[in-house]
Amino acid sequence: MSGIPGAPECWKDFIRLPDSALAELTNGVIFYDGYGEVSCIRKAWDNPPEDYALKKIAGSLFSMSQSGEYNYKRIMSRGEAGAAALCAAEYVKACLSAIFWLNSKRVPYYKWAFRALRELDGGIFSDFASVLEMILLTKDCSDLISEMDTMMLDFVRSEHEGTTESAKFTDLQHTAFTLNDMIKDTELRNLDIMAAL
Secondary structure: OOOOOOOOOOHHHHOOOOHHHHHHHHOOOOOOOOOOHHHHHHHHHHOOOHHHHHHHHHHHHHHHHHHHHHHHHHHHHOOOHHHHHHHHHHHHHHHHHHHHHHOOOOOOOHHHHHHHHHHHHHHOOHHHHHHHHHHHHOOOOHHHHHHHHHHHHHHHHHHOOOOHHHHHOOOHHHHHHHHHHOOOOHHHHHOOOOOOO
8 A cells, every 4th residue: 555565764655645545554443463563554654754744734735825815716707617616626625635634634535535524533623624515515615715714724823822933824825834944854845845745
C-alpha cells in the first residue's frame, strides 16, 4: 500500500501517498499481530512529522483560497456554471483535507468523507459538513464559501491560540503562508506550498 517496506522514516515517505491511502493504512481492525510489527508500522504511519502536517494544512488552505475565494467568484461572474461547480468541488475537497489534518486524521476515500467528518471528534464538525454539502448543492454558493472561510479561520485560530502566529490568520491565503513559514525543515518549507496535496 505505502510502496515502502516497513515504517516511514521521514516526510518524503508520506508525500507520495494520497490521504485516502494513509487513512486505509491507519484504520480498521488488526485481527492478528503476533509480534506487534504491524501495529508498530501502523502507528508510524499514523504519526506523520509535524512539518509534513503543516505542509498539508497550508496547501489545503491555499487551495481553498484559490478555488473558493478567487476562482469561483471570477468564474461565476462570467456565467460558467460547469467550471464554477468544479471550483466548488475543489474547494470542498481542500477544506475536508484541512479539517482532517487539523484533527490529526486523514480524509478517507471520497465516498466516506462526509460521514467521517460528521463523526470526527464526537460530531462537532456536523455544521461544517452541512455547509460543505450545501456548497456542492447550491447553484451560487459564494455566500456559503464565505461562511466556510470564516468557520475555518476561527478553527485554525483556536488550534493556534496563544501563539504569535495566530494574529496573522486574517484570510485563508495569508494563513496558508504563515503555516508554511512555521515548517522547520528547510527543504519541505521551500517546496511549492501545494507540494503535499
